[in-house]
Each structure stands twice: as C-alpha cells, then as structure tokens.
Amino acid sequence: ETGVTQSPTHLIKTRGQQVTLRCSSQSGHNTVSWYQQALGQGPQFIFQYYREEENGRGNFPPRFSGLQFPNYSSELNVNALELDDSALYLCASSSGTRSYEQYFGPGTRLTVT
C-alpha cells in the first residue's frame, strides 16, 4: 500500500508569484484535503476535494484553489503569493468525505521572500 506523497519537498518563491503543489493520495482513497501549517501552529484546513470537485473550504481566500484528477491526485494552487503564505502545506487523503481517518503526507515547505 502506497502512502500519501507530496512534491516538491521545499520551494522558494517571491511575493506576487504563483505556486503549484502536488499530492498523490494513498491507494484506495478518493478524497484529498489540504492544510496550511504555519511555524509553531497547528494545521489549518484549506479545502477538500472529492470526485474532482471542491467539497468543503476553510477560511482561505479565493487565491487558494485546487484540482483533483481522475486518479484522485490533487494540486493546490496559490496565486499572488504573500509573505504570510510561508508555511508547511500538508495533504491528507481519506476514503469518503467524512473528516476522520485522514492520512497525511510529509508536506511541502513553501518559503515566500
């Protein structure tokens, strides 16, 4: 059984740029959730994708967007990067849309300068 994988591991971007982060879900899981973890904080829910559609969203602006593909993998896109977007971005996969039994990937560390 393959776990959740994320790419890239680290990324440095400049304020105002756009970034795309990628996630491959665990085998058999059809739902992907994205979280932002700022330094010294707990993860914060960004949104969830199920059947290639956004299924729920936390308190994040529209410049945070995503995609889910037929193989259940997912992308997180952030436009017009701000310094406060610097964080660890975590992807979690689960089977179904309930928020339990989420399995997390190792994360992508994004630094915005």
Added chain:
Amino acid sequence: AQSVTQPDIHITVSEGASLELRCNYSYGATPYLFWYVQSPGQGLQLLLKYFSGDTLVQGIKGFEAEFKRSQSSFNLRKPSVHWSDAAEYFCAVGDSGGGADGLTFGKGTHLIIQP
C-alpha cells in the same frame, strides 16, 4: 464553531516517566476526536481516534486517551515514555455531523524527553 485548546505549549518528561498531554475541545454535538504526532520535518501520524463507544481508546506506540464529555477533554497518556517519543503532539476535532469541514487542530504540545 469547533475549537481545540492544548494548554501546554511545552512539556518536559524524564525517560521512563508517565505522560499526560491535555486537550480541551469545543463542539456542539458529540465530536470525533484525534491525536496526531509530528516529528521534525515529517507529516502527521495518527496515534488514536475516538468516534463513539468506550471512552478509553488505545492507540499505537503504547498511547491511550480518555474522552470525558463532562470536562470536554480528550487527554493523551502514556505510562512510560521513550526518547523516541520526543515530538510535537496535536489534538484535533472533526465534524461528526458529516460534511467536509476538515479537522480543527490545536496549536500543539512540544514534548521534550530528558535522559
């Protein structure tokens, strides 16, 4: 809105000693509760979860947690810690009513193990 409070930012415990990490939640109905552990540079690993039933739940790595509705608490315990338990621990609450609101996490407790 649901919320989670982990009152202790840092806890230092001697190797072999017992451990209790505190978690209080705010949620209108019966919550789904979780404890996750995060080692440096790693993602989150699920230690244990509570959905319903027996209020004392067993998890991996010798951890257990007790759900106390009257105190809105879900404290994590381990009878004897090992140096490898040093990590960041997060308590989280999920929406038992269905939907896709994601998990709400506390700010975490950093566990330090003294030799």
